[in-house]
Amino acid sequence: MGKLIVIEGTDxxxxxxxxxxxxxxxxxxxxxxxxxxxxxxxxxxxxLIRMYLGGQFGSSxxxxxxxxxxxxxAVDRYASYKKVWGDWYEQxxxxxxxxxxxxxxxxxxxxxxxxxxxxxLRWLYEFEYDRLGLPKPDLTIYLDVxxxxxxxLMRSREAATGTTADIHEKDLDYLAVCRETGRFxxxxxxxxxIDCVRDGAMRTIEDIHGEIMARVRACLEE
Ligand SMILES: Nc1ncnc2c1ncn2[C@@H]1O[C@H](COP(=O)(O)OP(=O)(O)O)[C@@H](O)[C@H]1O
Ligand SMILES: [Mg+2]
Numbered sequence: 001m002g003k004l005i006v007i008e009g010t011d012x013x014x015x016x017x018x019x020x021x022x023x024x025x026x027x028x029x030x031x032x033x034x035x036x037x038x039x040x041x042x043x044x045x046x047x048l049i050r051m052y053l054g055g056q057f058g059s060s061x062x063x064x065x066x067x068x069x070x071x072x073x074a075v076d077r078y079a080s081y082k083k084v085w086g087d088w089y090e091q092x093x094x095x096x097x098x099x100x101x102x103x104x105x106x107x108x109x110x111x112x113x114x115x116x117x118x119x120x121l122r123w124l125y126e127f128e129y130d131r132l133g134l135p136k137p138d139l140t141i142y143l144d145v146x147x148x149x150x151x152x153l154m155r156s157r158e159a160a161t162g163t164t165a166d167i168h169e170k171d172l173d174y175l176a177v178c179r180e181t182g183r184f185x186x187x188x189x190x191x192x193x194i195d196c197v198r199d200g201a202m203r204t205i206e207d208i209h210g211e212i213m214a215r216v217r218a219c220l221e222e
Contacts, residue, residue, distance in 0.1 A: 001089065001090060001092065001135065002088065002089040002090070002091070002092045002093040002094055002095060002135075003093075003094050003095070003138045003219070003220065004089065004095045004097065004100075004135050004136070004137045004138055004139075005022075005094075005095070005096050005097070005137065005138060005139045005140075005141070005216060005219060006097045006099070006100040006102055006137040006139070006140045006141065007019045007022065007096075007097070007098055007099070007141050007143070007212075008099060008100065008102040008103060008106065008140055008141065008142045008143070008182075008191065009106070009142060009143030009144070009145065009182070010106060010143075010145065010147075010150055010175060010178050010179050010182055011150060011154060011168060011169050011175060011178075012145070012150035012151070012153040012154035012157065012169070013143040013144070013145040013150055013153075013196065014143055014145065014153070014196060014205070014208065015098055015099065015143060016037075016098055017205055018141075018143065018205070018208060018209060018212055019037070019096070019098040021205070021209045021212075022096060022209070022212060022213070022216065023035055023096055025209075025213055026094075026096065026216070031094060031220070032093070032094065033093070033094040033095060033096050034084070034085045034088050034089075034093060034094070034095045034096070035095075035096055035097075036080065036084075036085060036095060036096070036097040036098070036100075037097070037098040037099070038073070038076065038077060038080075038097065038098065038099040038100060038103065039073060039076050039099070040076055040079075040080055043076065043079065043080070044079075045075060045076045045078075045079035045080065046076045048072035048075070049072045049073060049076060052064055052069060052072055052167075053166040053167055053168065054166070054167075055167050059167060060167065060171070061107075061111065061167055061168055061171060061174050062111055062174075065111060066104075066108040066109065066110075066111040066112050066120055067108075067120075067123070069104075069107075069108050069111075070104040070108045070124060070127070071127075073103065073104055074101070074104070074127065074128050074132060074134075077100065077101065077128070077132075077134055078132050078134065081134055081135075089135055094220070095135075097137075100137060100140075101124065101125070101128045101129070101134065101137075102137070102140050102142075102185070102189075102191070104124055104128075105121055105124060105181070105182070105185035105188075105189070106178055106181060106182040106185060107168060107178055108120070108124075109121055109124075109181040109184070109185060110174065110177040110178045110180070110181040117181060117184060118188065121185060121188050121189070125189070138219055138222075139192060139215065139216065139219040140189070140191040140192065141191070141192050141194060141212055141215060141216075142182065142186045142191040142192065142193045142194065143194050143196050143208070144179075144182070144183060144186070144193050144194065144195055144196060144197075145179075145196045145197060145202070146179065146197055147172065147175050147176045147179050149196075149197055149202050150175065150179075151172060151175070153202075154169055192215050194208060194211055194212060196208055
């Protein structure tokens with residue numbers, strides 16, 4: 001089997017920014033890899049996700065329960081595993097991913113009452129890894145950013161790219177709960193947490209990248 005490395009975090013935490021730098025650095029090191037970005041919004045397999053995020057099942061994230069929403073995202077991953085990267089991974093290839101099963105832990109566990117979040121997290125890994133047969137990541141890098149910083153980053157990204165927020169991104173209370181459940185999940189599963197804010201300020205993109213690369217290189221040498 002190959003190696004799977006995942007960048008995870010709440011919305012606007014800098015995942016895609018760090019993912020781009022990560023893939024550039026690994027390419028520079030001369031390593032071959034496959035690059036994945038979830039959800040695969042352009043693929044048919046994401047139809048239910050698009051319906052959900054577009055508000056067709058209700059305008060609030062809580063209109064679709066944690067288990068149902070997780071299933072939408074899981075089948076999108078399953079389809080890409082079968083069609084795109086499964087063979088490569090099974091032959092020992094390296095796979096780098098911007099979000100993964102881990103995103104369900106961050107965005108869906110928050111819908112369960114606190115005392116039931118552990119049960120959800122147990123179910124989630126069993127469902128995607130044991131039952132669907134998707135690979136477990138060798139390294140999950142979790143970008144931890146307090147909500148007041150992600151909010152600023154998301155709004156500036158919307159302004160820069162001319163995009164609008166989906167039902168997750170619009171709901172700041174939801175985002176705040178996701179940050180808490182994200183930290184809970186990181187502890188529960190043993191993810192590698194990167195603290196992106198230091199002394200009351202967001203760290204620079206390069207600084208965070210350096211810490212990520214140290215973790216990734218250590219994982220690749222194992
Ligand atoms: N460390 C950072 N400091 C300042 N701005 C950042 C930092 N990391 C990312 N950004 C900016 O914040 C916005 C959200 O980043 P992005 O990588 O798209 O987040 P995500 O993929 O987690 O939603 C982008 O406009 C990006 O340029
Ligand atoms: Mg992103």
